[in-house]
Amino acid sequence: MMSTPGTHGRVPAPLRGLPDGFERAAIIDPAAIRHNVETIASYVSPAKLMVAVKADGYGHGAVTAARAAVEAGADWIGVAHVTEALALREAGIEVPVLAWLHTSQTDFAEAITQNIDIGISGWELEEVAAAASALQTPAHVHLKIDTGLGRNGCTVAEWPELVARAAEHQDRGLLSVVGIFTHLAVADEPDRRETDEQLEVYQAALKVAEEAGLSVSLRHVANTPAAFSRPDAHFDMVRVGVGVYGQSPFADRTAEDLGLRPAMELRTRVANVKRVPSGQGISYGLTHRVDRPTALALIPLGYGDGVPRIAVHAPVQISGRTYQSVGRVAMDQFVVDLGDPDTEVQVGDEVVLFGGDSGISAADWGRAAQTINYEIITRIGGRVPRLVADSSGPASAAEPGQAKAGRTADAVVGLPGAGSLEEDSP
Ligand SMILES: *Cc1c(COP(=O)(O)O)cnc(C)c1O
Numbered sequence: 001m002m003s004t005p006g007t008h009g010r011v012p013a014p015l016r017g018l019p020d021g022f023e024r025a026a027i028i029d030p031a032a033i034r035h036n037v038e039t040i041a042s043y044v045s046p047a048k049l050m051v052a053v054k055a056d057g058y059g060h061g062a063v064t065a066a067r068a069a070v071e072a073g074a075d076w077i078g079v080a081h082v083t084e085a086l087a088l089r090e091a092g093i094e095v096p097v098l099a100w101l102h103t104s105q106t107d108f109a110e111a112i113t114q115n116i117d118i119g120i121s122g123w124e125l126e127e128v129a130a131a132a133s134a135l136q137t138p139a140h141v142h143l144k145i146d147t148g149l150g151r152n153g154c155t156v157a158e159w160p161e162l163v164a165r166a167a168e169h170q171d172r173g174l175l176s177v178v179g180i181f182t183h184l185a186v187a188d189e190p191d192r193r194e195t196d197e198q199l200e201v202y203q204a205a206l207k208v209a210e211e212a213g214l215s216v217s218l219r220h221v222a223n224t225p226a227a228f229s230r231p232d233a234h235f236d237m238v239r240v241g242v243g244v245y246g247q248s249p250f251a252d253r254t255a256e257d258l259g260l261r262p263a264m265e266l267r268t269r270v271a272n273v274k275r276v277p278s279g280q281g282i283s284y285g286l287t288h289r290v291d292r293p294t295a296l297a298l299i300p301l302g303y304g305d306g307v308p309r310i311a312v313h314a315p316v317q318i319s320g321r322t323y324q325s326v327g328r329v330a331m332d333q334f335v336v337d338l339g340d341p342d343t344e345v346q347v348g349d350e351v352v353l354f355g356g357d358s359g360i361s362a363a364d365w366g367r368a369a370q371t372i373n374y375e376i377i378t379r380i381g382g383r384v385p386r387l388v389a390d391s392s393g394p395a396s397a398a399e400p401g402q403a404k405a406g407r408t409a410d411a412v413v414g415l416p417g418a419g420s421l422e423e424d425s426p
Helices: 030-044 054-058 062-071 082-090 108-113 124-135 159-171 194-211 224-229 362-368 373-378
Strands: 024-028 048-052 076-079 097-099 117-120 139-144 175-181 218-220 237-240 264-269 272-276 294-299 315-318 321-326 334-337 350-354 386-389 409-412 421-424
Touching: 030 048, 030 062, 030 224, 030 237, 048 062, 054 062, 054 373, 062 076, 062 082, 076 082, 076 237, 082 097, 082 108, 108 117, 108 124, 108 139, 117 124, 117 175, 124 139, 124 159, 124 175, 139 159, 159 175, 159 194, 175 194, 218 237, 224 237, 294 321, 315 362, 350 362, 362 373
Parallel strands: 024 386, 048 076, 048 237, 076 097, 097 117, 117 139, 139 175, 175 218
Antiparallel strands: 024 264, 264 350, 272 294, 294 334, 315 321, 315 350, 321 334, 386 421, 409 421
16 A cells, blocks of 8 residues: 655654643653654655644644644645634744635735735635735735535636636736645545545646646645555645654554654543442443452543543553553543452552553544544643653753743753653643
């Protein structure tokens, strides 16, 4: 299906455990992000790399992710909303940024002022042109064609008119059409022919644009799965998200198979341990009862923290051993059956839900919760502090304690051998 790029870059030395004072944290390793960016960039070269940091960097912190990506050579940053792009500019991210999902409330004038490229699927074109005219500043736009996904993007039927209008506005100096792009629907299943069909529609759309007098320098199509499995979709640039965070987009390939390293580790501490008799029911609905005397560990993370309520038999590592969750996940907590009334697990022992060197992946949690790794990492909630712990000491380690990226560094903890560590509060 695909070849696997070699692992390279810095040697990982992940933070071991939660620092004192932390009850729970999503520990984010910018070194892993840099490694993944370098790995994917070398794989798709000479195509450029746009790194998607929408939805707060898939839960990792948009600015943390964007900084690490840019340090590792990412050419572009991609987000859904102009508001996300503006926040990156405010945080000092200066590379080109593209935002592609707009509403009637989107501030296109501010986007133009802050030099943010705007994805255009249809109605936005006239609004952007009007804003550019008022500002006397040309807008940089990327036209988006819907080649089959059926979401955003201009229909094939309306494409000739969109490119004609865009060419007119460009001739008047209101726009610069920088890119033409589309988004793939089934690239995570590389053998499906719909991707071939989408690429054919895309090629035809490029031709129509060229005939309308548009010559663009950035044709971009591929997401993470296509970056790995469809070299014929690389064009001038690929837009990658999940792979940069060290997650595999494929059901049958692990991140390790792809040479990627997970950038988020979700940790907490055991809140309670108790012995219970056979027949003890667990959590709301009593959907589970233990069938022998055992001990239960209480894990203080729940759906209020983004742990899916629907997850059952999800893997959890406590002090190096892997157990399973039992019963329903509640708002603040869930329960793990330790399987032994004489367990050595104690209150305060560290718990890893996924990531780090636990051997448990966000994809494992996805399987336990009928969803995918994308959702598991992205939905980790605001009650979980993000701790940025660089395992190989980046340039920014030289300035610990400074507010990072428009956010307050609430805590800076020196950890020998662990590079820099700071809390990135939402
Ligand atoms: C989110 C997104 C991407 C990145 O997708 P991954 O599968 O995470 O690599 C690329 N392009 C668009 C338009 C997106 O919305």
